[in-house]
Amino acid sequence: AVQLGVDGGEDEEEGKVIYMVSDGTGWTAENSVNAALGQFDHCLVDRRCAVNTHLFSGIDDVERLIEIIKQAAKEGGLLLYTLADPSMAEAAKQACHLWGVPSTDILGPITEAIATHLGVSPSGIPRGAPGRKVFLTKEYFKRIEAIEFTIKQDDGASPQNLNKADVVLVGVSRTGKTPLSIYFAQKGYKVANVPIVMGVELPKTLFQIEQEKIFALTINPVVLQAIRKARAKTLGFHGEQRSNYSEKDHVREELAFASRIFALNPVWPVIEVTGKAIEETAAVVLRIHHDRKQKCSMPRISRRY
Amino acid sequence: AVQLGVDGGEDEEEGKVIYMVSDGTGWTAENSVNAALGQFDHCLVDRRCAVNTHLFSGIDDVERLIEIIKQAAKEGGLLLYTLADPSMAEAAKQACHLWGVPSTDILGPITEAIATHLGVSPSGIPRGAPGRKVFLTKEYFKRIEAIEFTIKQDDGASPQNLNKADVVLVGVSRTGKTPLSIYFAQKGYKVANVPIVMGVELPKTLFQIEQEKIFALTINPVVLQAIRKARAKTLGFHGEQRSNYSEKDHVREELAFASRIFALNPVWPVIEVTGKAIEETAAVVLRIHHDRKQKCSMPRISRRY
Numbered sequence A, B: 001a002v003q004l005g006v007d008g009g010e011d012e013e014e015g016k017v018i019y020m021v022s023d024g025t026g027w028t029a030e031n032s033v034n035a036a037l038g039q040f041d042h043c044l045v046d047r048r049c050a051v052n053t054h055l056f057s058g059i060d061d062v063e064r065l066i067e068i069i070k071q072a073a074k075e076g077g078l079l080l081y082t083l084a085d086p087s088m089a090e091a092a093k094q095a096c097h098l099w100g101v102p103s104t105d106i107l108g109p110i111t112e113a114i115a116t117h118l119g120v121s122p123s124g125i126p127r128g129a130p131g132r133k134v135f136l137t138k139e140y141f142k143r144i145e146a147i148e149f150t151i152k153q154d155d156g157a158s159p160q161n162l163n164k165a166d167v168v169l170v171g172v173s174r175t176g177k178t179p180l181s182i183y184f185a186q187k188g189y190k191v192a193n194v195p196i197v198m199g200v201e202l203p204k205t206l207f208q209i210e211q212e213k214i215f216a217l218t219i220n221p222v223v224l225q226a227i228r229k230a231r232a233k234t235l236g237f238h239g240e241q242r243s244n245y246s247e248k249d250h251v252r253e254e255l256a257f258a259s260r261i262f263a264l265n266p267v268w269p270v271i272e273v274t275g276k277a278i279e280e281t282a283a284v285v286l287r288i289h290h291d292r293k294q295k296c297s298m299p300r301i302s303r304r305y
């Protein structure tokens, strides 16, 4: 899905409207709608079915809820909601019915399925409701520590700390090491990334740490060249500098140089990132990472709540 | 929900089991289940209803799907899935029925609602399926640029670039500026954060840039002191250094110092972060940010697909 912020103006009126309402942050609704819209890429790309989404978060009283639904009715919108309080969810359903707004409860069905499975009723209390006390859990501190570690280790900084990382990424410039590192950090993994640059020796510590946590990234040379050209433009490279960085032969040679290093280190899984979104590459890496740690018959990522 | 990785071992056998299956990354399932489990915090905290989740991503053939469902049946698990291919989704449903595994399709209902709303059928093609070509869209580059900018601007670095940020966060140490900045960066916002330290002057550029994009963070002093104590321990502070950083009077004075600065800059919204998860604070800040930019009657975050 081609995504553009609407703030600029232009064409705001055209296209179908989707309203998203949450008593919380709204990120569950946003993520779910984003994934579901992936199923309509075939008509989104050529604008045959342009879609405007509007996210309303922190909606915890019926008055505002009703006001939003009235507005959705005016715009002919679809309403997708996550409301923990059963009376709010019911109010949404009723009001939508009354004003002819099609609607779907995003989390209702899975919350019910979990309730039946656990034999426990859901609290009905939205996140962030007054009186709910939260965090300063181990997990909270771990995530923040991971983010701060990962920022400090970006782009080959402090190779003496590679042993402290949970995951180490290696690859040539513009294979997505930085955004991938940050994505992992948000999930609580400490990540270090080490660039491969032709003619520059890799830090010795890279070969001294646990090799099973190192992942190599590779990419199609034509795509890499396109990405680097865009990058060189942004950075304002020119002349010699630019040609070295984004010219075809250089890009191919650098990838070949990286491949030779990877071949010498067969424990490092080589992950192809071409055409993958950051979160897709992340899924592949984490699958292998957990598989190696668990050594269980079916690769899976497990958590305990 | 108290979350602990299961990899360590201990107690793995106890508790109810939830299987999550996706033909994609599995992050939609993970996020949705995480939010839904928030509704069971009341019994998760005291371990009355411990839950073990197992995520299976990239499941794109029936054989592996069936194998997973058989395993779920053995463990008495609940199966929650996102499968774009209708024949895979149907196979999941049938197999679950056959082996008595309770199951719910996470995205099915909203994908159907969107299909009806748009008058277009979903493609049925999972993300990452061969032949689907992706990205190098504006959005892709924007997100990466935002992440790289934000990393470079962490902790008051390069104040001469504050004008290039979309959002600027100010607050004393341990109000969550860094994780919040990174969270925004992932969403494509360029963020700079500027620490407030007693006795240290704020950069002049902070007062020269557009003031509407500056957000101030504040926190309860008792909670801040607890966070700083944990931090001082991690960093191995001791003696004088430690007492200044995490002692009660110093923490109170520093927050009072920050409050005076905020009072002198009434355009900066002051966001209370106490007891809020990073994504909750993010929701509050983005709501105000979009509201200010759009100046529309109902605060909302809009996007165009």
Ligand SMILES: Nc1ncnc2c1ncn2[C@@H]1O[C@H](COP(=O)(O)O)[C@@H](O)[C@H]1O
Pocket (backbone or CB within 6 Å): A022, A023, A024, A025, A026, A027, A028, A029, A082, A083, A084, A107, A125, A126, A127, A128, B001, B034, B035, B036, B037, B038, B039, B041
């Ligand atoms: N930790 C939590 N505790 C209780 N409810 C939650 C929690 N996290 C998310 N929810 C609920 O799940 C839905 C989606 O949350 P959000 O993604 O913040 O919009 C909302 O109805 C929230 O109230």
Ligand SMILES: Nc1ncnc2c1ncn2[C@@H]1O[C@H](COP(=O)(O)O)[C@@H](O)[C@H]1O
Pocket (backbone or CB within 6 Å): A001, A034, A035, A036, A037, A038, A039, A041, B022, B023, B024, B025, B026, B027, B028, B029, B082, B083, B084, B107, B125, B126, B127, B128
């Ligand atoms: N960009 C996309 N195009 C097509 N399908 C998608 C896209 N993003 C997510 N999906 C589908 O949505 C579901 C959830 O995706 P995920 O969060 O990656 O597990 C899966 O069935 C994916 O195949």
Ligand SMILES: [Mg+2]
Pocket (backbone or CB within 6 Å): A155, A177, A178
């Ligand atoms: Mg980088």
Ligand SMILES: [Mg+2]
Pocket (backbone or CB within 6 Å): B155, B177, B178
């Ligand atoms: Mg910081």
